[in-house]
Amino acid sequence: MTTQEFIGKENFNIHTQTVSESCPSNIALIKYWGKYKDQIPANPSISYTLNHCKTNTSMEFVADESFSVQTFLAGSEEVKFAEKIEKYFRNIEQYLPWILKGRYIIRTENTFPHSSGIASSASGFGAIAKCLMKLDEMFAGKISEEKSLRKASFLARLGSGSACRSLYNGLIVWGQTEEVQGSSDLFAVPYPDAEIHEVFKRFNDWVLLIHEGQKSVSSTVGHGLMNTNPYAERRFQEARENFIPMKEILRSGDMEGFIKLVEHEALTLHAMMMMSDPAFILMKTGTLAVINTIWDFRQKTGLPLFFTLDAGANVHLLFPSNGSEEQIKDFIETELLQHTQKNGVVKDVMEF
Numbered sequence: 001m002t003t004q005e006f007i008g009k010e011n012f013n014i015h016t017q018t019v020s021e022s023c024p025s026n027i028a029l030i031k032y033w034g035k036y037k038d039q040i041p042a043n044p045s046i047s048y049t050l051n052h053c054k055t056n057t058s059m060e061f062v063a064d065e066s067f068s069v070q071t072f073l074a075g076s077e078e079v080k081f082a083e084k085i086e087k088y089f090r091n092i093e094q095y096l097p098w099i100l101k102g103r104y105i106i107r108t109e110n111t112f113p114h115s116s117g118i119a120s121s122a123s124g125f126g127a128i129a130k131c132l133m134k135l136d137e138m139f140a141g142k143i144s145e146e147k148s149l150r151k152a153s154f155l156a157r158l159g160s161g162s163a164c165r166s167l168y169n170g171l172i173v174w175g176q177t178e179e180v181q182g183s184s185d186l187f188a189v190p191y192p193d194a195e196i197h198e199v200f201k202r203f204n205d206w207v208l209l210i211h212e213g214q215k216s217v218s219s220t221v222g223h224g225l226m227n228t229n230p231y232a233e234r235r236f237q238e239a240r241e242n243f244i245p246m247k248e249i250l251r252s253g254d255m256e257g258f259i260k261l262v263e264h265e266a267l268t269l270h271a272m273m274m275m276s277d278p279a280f281i282l283m284k285t286g287t288l289a290v291i292n293t294i295w296d297f298r299q300k301t302g303l304p305l306f307f308t309l310d311a312g313a314n315v316h317l318l319f320p321s322n323g324s325e326e327q328i329k330d331f332i333e334t335e336l337l338q339h340t341q342k343n344g345v346v347k348d349v350m351e352f
Protein backbone atom coordinates (compact mmCIF):
# COMPACT_ATOMS: atom_id res chain seq x y z
CA MET A 1 0.00 0.00 0.00
CA THR A 2 1.37 3.44 -0.94
CA THR A 3 0.31 7.01 -0.25
CA GLN A 4 -0.63 7.32 -3.95
CA GLU A 5 -4.26 6.30 -3.40
CA PHE A 6 -4.74 9.31 -1.07
CA ILE A 7 -3.54 12.03 -3.49
CA GLY A 8 -6.43 14.50 -4.01
CA LYS A 9 -8.19 15.47 -7.25
CA GLU A 10 -7.08 18.72 -8.90
CA ASN A 11 -10.57 19.54 -10.21
CA PHE A 12 -12.57 20.82 -7.26
CA ASN A 13 -15.22 23.42 -6.70
CA ILE A 14 -14.94 25.27 -3.40
CA HIS A 15 -17.57 27.41 -1.66
CA THR A 16 -18.07 28.81 1.84
CA GLN A 17 -19.27 26.08 4.15
CA THR A 18 -19.52 25.02 7.82
CA VAL A 19 -19.29 21.37 8.86
CA SER A 20 -19.33 19.66 12.27
CA GLU A 21 -18.01 16.32 13.42
CA SER A 22 -17.32 14.44 16.60
CA CYS A 23 -14.62 11.86 17.33
CA PRO A 24 -13.78 9.79 20.43
CA SER A 25 -10.38 9.24 22.05
CA ASN A 26 -8.72 5.83 22.33
CA ILE A 27 -6.52 3.91 24.74
CA ALA A 28 -3.74 1.65 23.47
CA LEU A 29 -3.29 -1.92 24.74
CA ILE A 30 -0.14 -2.63 22.68
CA LYS A 31 1.53 0.77 22.63
CA TYR A 32 2.90 2.94 19.84
CA TRP A 33 6.06 4.65 21.11
CA GLY A 34 8.70 5.52 18.53
CA LYS A 35 8.25 6.57 14.93
CA TYR A 36 10.02 7.24 11.62
CA LYS A 37 9.69 10.05 9.08
CA ASP A 38 6.13 11.00 8.00
CA GLN A 39 4.55 9.49 11.10
CA ILE A 40 5.37 5.90 10.23
CA PRO A 41 5.13 3.87 13.46
CA ALA A 42 8.13 1.85 14.61
CA ASN A 43 5.78 -0.97 15.62
CA PRO A 44 2.12 -1.97 15.26
CA SER A 45 -0.32 -1.01 18.04
CA ILE A 46 -3.86 -1.93 19.04
CA SER A 47 -6.34 0.19 21.00
CA TYR A 48 -9.87 0.39 22.29
CA THR A 49 -11.88 3.36 21.08
CA LEU A 50 -13.70 5.03 24.00
CA ASN A 51 -17.43 5.70 23.80
CA HIS A 52 -17.93 8.91 25.80
CA CYS A 53 -14.66 10.88 25.81
CA LYS A 54 -14.99 12.86 22.59
CA THR A 55 -14.00 16.04 20.81
CA ASN A 56 -16.78 17.96 19.05
CA THR A 57 -15.51 20.23 16.29
CA SER A 58 -17.09 22.70 13.92
CA MET A 59 -15.09 23.98 10.95
CA GLU A 60 -16.08 27.12 9.07
CA PHE A 61 -14.38 27.42 5.68
CA VAL A 62 -14.56 30.83 4.01
CA ALA A 63 -13.71 30.25 0.37
CA ASP A 64 -11.50 32.48 -1.80
CA GLU A 65 -9.82 34.31 1.05
CA SER A 66 -6.15 34.05 1.89
CA PHE A 67 -5.25 30.97 3.90
CA SER A 68 -5.39 31.39 7.68
CA VAL A 69 -6.61 29.40 10.67
CA GLN A 70 -8.27 30.64 13.84
CA THR A 71 -9.06 28.13 16.59
CA PHE A 72 -11.23 28.27 19.71
CA LEU A 73 -10.97 25.65 22.46
CA ALA A 74 -14.12 25.61 24.61
CA GLY A 75 -14.83 29.18 23.51
CA SER A 76 -11.37 30.68 24.13
CA GLU A 77 -9.09 31.55 21.27
CA GLU A 78 -5.96 29.35 21.10
CA VAL A 79 -3.23 30.87 18.96
CA LYS A 80 -0.68 28.07 19.52
CA PHE A 81 -3.17 25.41 18.43
CA ALA A 82 -4.03 27.48 15.32
CA GLU A 83 -0.33 27.56 14.36
CA LYS A 84 -0.15 23.79 14.73
CA ILE A 85 -3.22 23.30 12.52
CA GLU A 86 -1.91 25.75 9.91
CA LYS A 87 1.29 23.73 9.66
CA TYR A 88 -0.71 20.51 9.48
CA PHE A 89 -2.93 21.84 6.64
CA ARG A 90 0.14 22.92 4.65
CA ASN A 91 1.58 19.46 5.17
CA ILE A 92 -1.46 17.61 3.76
CA GLU A 93 -2.09 19.84 0.72
CA GLN A 94 -1.22 17.11 -1.79
CA TYR A 95 -4.02 14.96 -0.36
CA LEU A 96 -6.60 17.81 -0.31
CA PRO A 97 -5.51 20.27 -3.05
CA TRP A 98 -8.24 22.81 -2.11
CA ILE A 99 -7.16 23.03 1.52
CA LEU A 100 -5.11 26.26 1.37
CA LYS A 101 -7.71 28.15 -0.68
CA GLY A 102 -9.62 29.78 2.17
CA ARG A 103 -9.84 30.92 5.74
CA TYR A 104 -10.81 28.65 8.64
CA ILE A 105 -12.51 29.21 11.96
CA ILE A 106 -12.36 26.02 14.00
CA ARG A 107 -14.31 25.63 17.24
CA THR A 108 -13.59 22.60 19.32
CA GLU A 109 -14.55 21.27 22.75
CA ASN A 110 -13.82 18.07 24.65
CA THR A 111 -16.40 16.15 26.69
CA PHE A 112 -13.63 15.27 29.18
CA PRO A 113 -11.34 17.43 31.36
CA HIS A 114 -8.24 18.75 29.60
CA SER A 115 -5.99 17.64 32.48
CA SER A 116 -7.22 14.05 32.42
CA GLY A 117 -4.38 12.76 30.27
CA ILE A 118 -7.04 11.32 27.96
CA ALA A 119 -5.61 11.77 24.49
CA SER A 120 -7.27 14.94 23.23
CA SER A 121 -4.86 15.02 20.29
CA ALA A 122 -6.31 11.67 19.13
CA SER A 123 -9.96 12.78 19.32
CA GLY A 124 -9.05 16.31 18.19
CA PHE A 125 -7.21 15.32 15.00
CA GLY A 126 -9.79 12.58 14.39
CA ALA A 127 -12.59 15.18 14.41
CA ILE A 128 -10.61 17.61 12.22
CA ALA A 129 -9.85 14.86 9.68
CA LYS A 130 -13.57 13.95 9.57
CA CYS A 131 -14.51 17.62 8.99
CA LEU A 132 -11.94 17.83 6.18
CA MET A 133 -13.34 14.72 4.50
CA LYS A 134 -16.86 16.22 4.70
CA LEU A 135 -15.59 19.37 2.94
CA ASP A 136 -13.70 17.21 0.44
CA GLU A 137 -16.90 15.37 -0.44
CA MET A 138 -18.62 18.72 -1.16
CA PHE A 139 -15.71 20.21 -3.11
CA ALA A 140 -14.14 17.24 -4.92
CA GLY A 141 -17.00 14.73 -5.08
CA LYS A 142 -18.26 11.73 -3.17
CA ILE A 143 -16.23 8.60 -2.62
CA SER A 144 -17.42 5.41 -0.87
CA GLU A 145 -17.87 5.59 2.90
CA GLU A 146 -15.14 2.98 3.37
CA LYS A 147 -12.62 4.99 1.31
CA SER A 148 -13.59 8.23 3.03
CA LEU A 149 -13.05 6.73 6.50
CA ARG A 150 -9.74 5.26 5.44
CA LYS A 151 -8.58 8.62 4.09
CA ALA A 152 -9.76 10.33 7.30
CA SER A 153 -7.66 7.82 9.25
CA PHE A 154 -4.69 8.48 6.92
CA LEU A 155 -5.04 12.27 7.38
CA ALA A 156 -5.56 12.02 11.17
CA ARG A 157 -2.32 10.01 11.40
CA LEU A 158 -0.39 12.90 9.87
CA GLY A 159 -1.75 15.14 12.66
CA SER A 160 -1.11 12.80 15.58
CA GLY A 161 -0.17 9.16 15.02
CA SER A 162 -2.54 7.53 17.48
CA ALA A 163 -5.44 9.67 16.16
CA CYS A 164 -5.74 7.37 13.14
CA ARG A 165 -7.12 4.66 15.44
CA SER A 166 -9.96 6.89 16.69
CA LEU A 167 -11.85 6.86 13.38
CA TYR A 168 -13.29 3.41 14.06
CA ASN A 169 -15.18 1.94 17.00
CA GLY A 170 -14.04 -1.22 18.79
CA LEU A 171 -10.55 -2.74 18.80
CA ILE A 172 -8.37 -0.99 16.25
CA VAL A 173 -4.96 -1.80 14.77
CA TRP A 174 -2.46 0.63 13.29
CA GLY A 175 0.87 -0.50 11.87
CA GLN A 176 1.65 -3.34 9.50
CA THR A 177 1.67 -6.78 11.11
CA GLU A 178 1.32 -10.22 9.56
CA GLU A 179 -1.03 -11.08 12.40
CA VAL A 180 -3.78 -8.74 11.15
CA GLN A 181 -4.86 -8.91 7.54
CA GLY A 182 -5.05 -5.54 5.79
CA SER A 183 -3.09 -3.73 8.52
CA SER A 184 -0.99 -0.78 7.39
CA ASP A 185 1.50 1.80 8.62
CA LEU A 186 -0.50 4.48 6.77
CA PHE A 187 -3.92 4.13 8.39
CA ALA A 188 -5.78 2.10 11.02
CA VAL A 189 -8.12 -0.85 10.48
CA PRO A 190 -10.71 -2.46 12.77
CA TYR A 191 -9.60 -5.76 14.28
CA PRO A 192 -11.87 -8.44 12.73
CA ASP A 193 -15.02 -8.67 14.83
CA ALA A 194 -15.44 -12.42 14.26
CA GLU A 195 -12.07 -12.99 15.95
CA ILE A 196 -12.99 -11.17 19.18
CA HIS A 197 -14.44 -13.09 22.11
CA GLU A 198 -17.67 -11.60 23.54
CA VAL A 199 -16.00 -10.80 26.88
CA PHE A 200 -13.84 -8.14 25.17
CA LYS A 201 -16.79 -6.41 23.50
CA ARG A 202 -18.14 -4.74 26.66
CA PHE A 203 -15.39 -3.26 28.77
CA ASN A 204 -15.05 -0.38 31.22
CA ASP A 205 -12.27 2.19 31.27
CA TRP A 206 -12.31 4.40 34.37
CA VAL A 207 -9.54 6.97 34.29
CA LEU A 208 -8.19 7.93 37.72
CA LEU A 209 -6.93 11.52 37.67
CA ILE A 210 -3.88 11.04 39.87
CA HIS A 211 -2.21 14.24 38.78
CA GLU A 212 -3.98 17.07 37.02
CA GLY A 213 -1.66 19.39 35.13
CA GLN A 214 0.67 19.62 32.18
CA LYS A 215 2.44 16.40 31.19
CA SER A 216 6.19 16.62 31.77
CA VAL A 217 7.01 15.07 28.39
CA SER A 218 5.09 15.76 25.18
CA SER A 219 4.54 12.79 22.88
CA THR A 220 6.69 14.47 20.18
CA VAL A 221 9.61 14.58 22.62
CA GLY A 222 8.78 11.09 23.89
CA HIS A 223 8.83 9.47 20.43
CA GLY A 224 12.09 11.32 19.70
CA LEU A 225 13.74 9.85 22.80
CA MET A 226 13.35 6.38 21.27
CA ASN A 227 15.86 7.38 18.55
CA THR A 228 18.71 7.17 21.05
CA ASN A 229 17.30 4.63 23.51
CA PRO A 230 19.61 1.58 23.51
CA TYR A 231 16.62 -0.72 24.13
CA ALA A 232 14.45 0.73 21.34
CA GLU A 233 14.98 -1.99 18.72
CA ARG A 234 14.25 -4.75 21.24
CA ARG A 235 11.13 -2.91 22.34
CA PHE A 236 9.83 -2.52 18.76
CA GLN A 237 10.47 -6.21 18.21
CA GLU A 238 8.64 -7.12 21.42
CA ALA A 239 5.59 -5.08 20.44
CA ARG A 240 5.51 -6.93 17.09
CA GLU A 241 5.82 -10.28 18.89
CA ASN A 242 3.07 -9.35 21.35
CA PHE A 243 0.54 -9.45 18.52
CA ILE A 244 0.91 -13.25 18.41
CA PRO A 245 -0.36 -13.97 21.97
CA MET A 246 -2.80 -11.03 21.71
CA LYS A 247 -4.50 -12.65 18.74
CA GLU A 248 -5.02 -15.92 20.59
CA ILE A 249 -6.14 -14.11 23.77
CA LEU A 250 -8.77 -12.10 21.88
CA ARG A 251 -10.06 -15.22 20.12
CA SER A 252 -10.27 -17.45 23.20
CA GLY A 253 -11.34 -14.89 25.83
CA ASP A 254 -8.25 -15.57 27.97
CA MET A 255 -8.70 -12.82 30.57
CA GLU A 256 -5.62 -13.78 32.58
CA GLY A 257 -3.42 -13.57 29.48
CA PHE A 258 -5.03 -10.26 28.50
CA ILE A 259 -4.36 -8.70 31.91
CA LYS A 260 -0.73 -9.83 31.91
CA LEU A 261 -0.04 -8.55 28.40
CA VAL A 262 -1.81 -5.20 28.79
CA GLU A 263 -0.12 -4.37 32.11
CA HIS A 264 3.25 -5.44 30.71
CA GLU A 265 2.80 -3.09 27.74
CA ALA A 266 1.98 -0.16 30.03
CA LEU A 267 4.96 -0.77 32.29
CA THR A 268 7.25 -1.21 29.27
CA LEU A 269 6.19 2.19 27.92
CA HIS A 270 7.16 3.78 31.25
CA ALA A 271 10.35 1.72 31.51
CA MET A 272 11.38 3.05 28.09
CA MET A 273 11.02 6.60 29.37
CA MET A 274 13.01 5.82 32.49
CA MET A 275 15.81 4.47 30.27
CA SER A 276 15.81 7.47 27.92
CA ASP A 277 18.35 10.26 27.90
CA PRO A 278 17.19 12.51 29.46
CA ALA A 279 15.22 10.16 31.69
CA PHE A 280 11.58 10.73 32.64
CA ILE A 281 9.60 9.22 35.49
CA LEU A 282 6.00 9.93 34.63
CA MET A 283 4.39 7.95 37.45
CA LYS A 284 3.54 9.75 40.68
CA THR A 285 3.28 8.29 44.20
CA GLY A 286 -0.46 7.83 43.61
CA THR A 287 0.17 5.88 40.39
CA LEU A 288 2.34 3.35 42.24
CA ALA A 289 -0.10 3.14 45.16
CA VAL A 290 -2.95 2.37 42.77
CA ILE A 291 -0.94 -0.29 40.90
CA ASN A 292 0.05 -2.04 44.13
CA THR A 293 -3.49 -1.88 45.50
CA ILE A 294 -4.87 -3.37 42.26
CA TRP A 295 -2.34 -6.24 42.40
CA ASP A 296 -3.29 -6.87 46.02
CA PHE A 297 -6.98 -6.86 45.18
CA ARG A 298 -6.49 -9.29 42.30
CA GLN A 299 -4.48 -11.66 44.46
CA LYS A 300 -7.15 -11.66 47.17
CA THR A 301 -10.29 -11.79 45.01
CA GLY A 302 -9.17 -13.13 41.62
CA LEU A 303 -11.39 -10.44 40.04
CA PRO A 304 -10.39 -9.00 36.63
CA LEU A 305 -9.47 -5.41 37.53
CA PHE A 306 -6.26 -4.21 35.85
CA PHE A 307 -4.60 -1.10 34.46
CA THR A 308 -2.96 0.56 31.53
CA LEU A 309 -1.10 3.89 31.37
CA ASP A 310 -0.54 6.56 28.77
CA ALA A 311 2.54 8.78 28.80
CA GLY A 312 1.48 10.33 32.12
CA ALA A 313 0.63 9.63 35.75
CA ASN A 314 -3.09 8.92 35.41
CA VAL A 315 -4.27 5.32 35.52
CA HIS A 316 -6.77 3.74 33.14
CA LEU A 317 -8.63 1.08 35.14
CA LEU A 318 -9.89 -1.68 32.87
CA PHE A 319 -12.51 -4.28 33.80
CA PRO A 320 -15.11 -6.25 31.85
CA SER A 321 -18.84 -5.52 32.11
CA ASN A 322 -19.97 -8.79 33.61
CA GLY A 323 -20.88 -10.41 36.93
CA SER A 324 -18.09 -8.91 39.05
CA GLU A 325 -18.55 -5.35 37.81
CA GLU A 326 -20.36 -3.96 40.89
CA GLN A 327 -17.82 -5.38 43.34
CA ILE A 328 -14.99 -3.84 41.30
CA LYS A 329 -16.73 -0.45 41.11
CA ASP A 330 -17.24 -0.43 44.91
CA PHE A 331 -13.56 -1.24 45.39
CA ILE A 332 -12.48 1.61 43.10
CA GLU A 333 -14.68 4.12 44.95
CA THR A 334 -13.57 3.02 48.43
CA GLU A 335 -9.89 2.11 47.90
CA LEU A 336 -8.52 3.76 44.77
CA LEU A 337 -10.19 7.17 44.52
CA GLN A 338 -8.25 8.36 47.58
CA HIS A 339 -5.04 8.31 45.54
CA THR A 340 -6.32 10.94 43.10
CA GLN A 341 -5.72 14.66 43.51
CA LYS A 342 -9.35 15.73 43.77
CA ASN A 343 -11.39 12.52 43.73
CA GLY A 344 -11.17 12.78 39.97
CA VAL A 345 -12.38 9.92 37.81
CA VAL A 346 -13.66 9.84 34.22
CA LYS A 347 -15.93 6.86 33.59
CA ASP A 348 -16.02 5.51 30.08
CA VAL A 349 -16.96 2.25 28.36
CA MET A 350 -16.06 0.41 25.20
CA GLU A 351 -19.02 -1.32 23.62
CA PHE A 352 -19.32 -2.71 20.14
Ligand code: PMV
Pocket: 027, 028, 030, 031, 032, 033, 045, 119, 121, 160, 161, 162, 163, 219, 220, 269, 310, 311
Ligand atom coordinates in the same frame (compact mmCIF):
# COMPACT_ATOMS: atom_id res chain seq x y z
O1 PMV B 1 -0.24 9.89 18.86
P1 PMV B 1 0.82 10.40 19.77
O2 PMV B 1 2.01 10.93 19.02
O3 PMV B 1 0.25 11.38 20.77
O4 PMV B 1 1.40 9.17 20.63
C1 PMV B 1 0.64 8.49 21.59
C2 PMV B 1 1.43 7.47 22.28
C3 PMV B 1 0.75 6.71 23.42
O5 PMV B 1 -0.48 7.28 23.74
C4 PMV B 1 1.63 6.77 24.65
C5 PMV B 1 0.57 5.24 23.05
C6 PMV B 1 -0.47 4.94 22.02
O6 PMV B 1 -0.28 3.97 21.28
O7 PMV B 1 -1.51 5.62 21.99
